[in-house]
């Protein structure tokens with residue numbers, strides 16, 4: 027009789043969605059590698075008593091690891107820095123859908139998976155960084171205008187192997203169609219200052235050094251240079267202007283770093299609580315202050331460089347499409363010779 031009562035109670039708890047997890051722990055596989063995140067995890071533990079164990083690696087390594095571990099995986103949460111990777115994890119059945127009124131409230135619909143497989147934690151804008159002495163913001167307008175002959179030999183951008191570029195081109199395909207997006211990519215290649223090399227920070231440094239005049243990069247890398255521990259880096263960053271393209275049209279391309287609950291999460295409820303915490307006001311402010319990323323929440327004020335760069339119109343494209351158009355984008359890069 028006692029056993030039956032316990033079982034009924036347990037079933038009721040499961041039905042109510044509040045079944046306790048076996049441990050007071052949540053296991054996170056993360057491609058983010060910032061001090062801010064560790065501080066936030068500590069605060070989460072203070073608030074909830076749930077310890078956060080983190081495995082850090084690249085998104086591709088973490089996805090491979092999840093596939094290998096299968097149902098035995100200890101992971102509860104996967105965090106990546108691109109919606110395209112989250113989509114990939116979803117299509118490989120590595121994530122599970124989550125229904126949380128708190129998450130739906132915290133994260134605007136276009137910055138999360140429509141079925142609840144992943145949620146954006148921070149937003150990043152792909153902007154045009156320009157040298158203040160050699161380029162006037164009046165000369166800049168759209169991503170599309172970078173194919174004009176006046177930009178010949180002046181554009182810096184990293185390799186097409188990087189997911190930021192793949193997602194950006196995916197957004198161009200969504201906006202313009204495949205044919206025009208290919209013409210755009212080909213036009214940008216024709217205006218390269220050099221064949222792609224280095225990361226986003228290198229492109230910014232090389233704009234400052236005069237290798238090129240403009241660069242396509244994520245905005246937070248400029249924030250990091252402005253607050254770099256070396257004075258020389260802070261100084262060169264002050265020569266760089268931030269331009270948000272396509273403000274009279276669809277808006278600047280944005281992506282998210284985001285997270286989903288893994289398909290076989292042993293601590294599913296703890297995982298959901300962590301996502302709710304990371305999209306809460308305290309964590310959202312911390313992401314913006316320490317890593318110069320944009321909060322996904324609309325009610326969190328922008329401080330520091332974000333406030334200096336001012337308001338902008340982000341492209342409201344449903345980010346799930348970035349993953350869906352990923353392969354098409356890669357094929358275009360190959361065809362136009364964007365290495």
Ligand SMILES: [Fe+2]
Pocket residue numbers: 107244
């Ligand atoms: Fe990055």
